Amino acid sequence: MSKIESKFLKVKCSDCANESVLFNKVSSSVSCQFCGSSLASSTGGTATITAEIVEELD
Numbered sequence: 001m002s003k004i005e006s007k008f009l010k011v012k013c014s015d016c017a018n019e020s021v022l023f024n025k026v027s028s029s030v031s032c033q034f035c036g037s038s039l040a041s042s043t044g045g046t047a048t049i050t051a052e053i054v055e056e057l058d
């Protein structure tokens with residue numbers, strides 16, 4: 001059972017290409033600040049990133 005690390009991800013919105021930085025353990029859904037498209041949804045502690053991940057930050 002692998003442990004998922006907490007880290008920040010730089011993602012790019014698939015709709016408008018706006019880049020955002022979000023935490024991979026968001027506790028609620030995250031939407032693009034520019035167009036409102038969904039970037040991530042929370043599934044019990046670990047975020048499911050629906051946007052394109054550009055870079056992992058730590």
Ligand SMILES: [Zn+2]
Nearest residue numbers: 013016032035
């Ligand atoms: Zn967008």
